[in-house]
Amino acid sequence: MGWELQKRTSIDVELEPAHVTPTSENLHETPFLYLAGDREIELPSAAGIEALRRFLTFGGFLLIDSAEGSTDGAFDGSVRKLMSAVFPAVGAQKSLEIVPADHVVYKSFYLLDKPLGRLAIAPAMEGIFRDGRIVAAYVANDMGGAWTRDDFGNYDFRCEPGGERQRELSFRMGINLVMYALCLDYKSDQVHVPFIMKRRRWRPDDGAIAPGRLLEKPPGGKP
DSSP, rough: HHHHHHHHOOOOOOOOOOOOTTTTGGGGSSSSEEEEESOOOOOHHHHEEEEEEEEHHHEEEEEEESSSSSSSSHHHHHHHHHHHHHHHOHHHBOEEEEETTTTTGSSSSSOSSSSSSOOOOSSSSSEEEETTTTEEEEEEHHHHHHBOOOOTTTTSSSSSTTTTHHHHHHHHHHHHHHHHHHTTTTTTTGGGGHHHHHHHOTTTTTOOOOOGTTTTTOSSOOO
16 A cells, blocks of 8 residues: 555655554654554553554544454454444444545545545445544444555455455555545545644645645656
């Protein structure tokens, strides 16, 4: 996924991912966390739950990717327990909610309408919403399984039922999720850009890429 981000966008990518836990000292050094699994997982400690809540509340993003090939298996149950512990349901607001097909996450870079991966068993993405922002996204279609390659560059798993087209759409959804995590809803309404930049402490004169040009690469040059 990192290679695809580097190839297709202007994002500066660290190709060697850091491995962290909710209580790692370097948790806040990245804006994007990825959690995948195919079996039951243990909940973090109370300190870990609180640390993850703070990370997500203050700008972090978590992508949860199920590889168990089921929408109601042991990993799925663990995910729901984890999200309920981090953000308990309040009133009518559930911990995990369906992300509507017209949400900006489906158009933050590519125009999409559903999350695909190695599988296509879950028709929709679920998410945790806080102050109008998705802070955690849950996909049960094994996106990582569609992205994974061996040492020779060959894909490890077939994508079913859609084949290579489905794999491409899975890469596109991953890129959309990263773009959304970094840029929020700027693609939906440019009026909000100054407030987003202020919140993230980016200034036009500090060398940061202007939001309107984030998706562009300079002619004949590197991003």
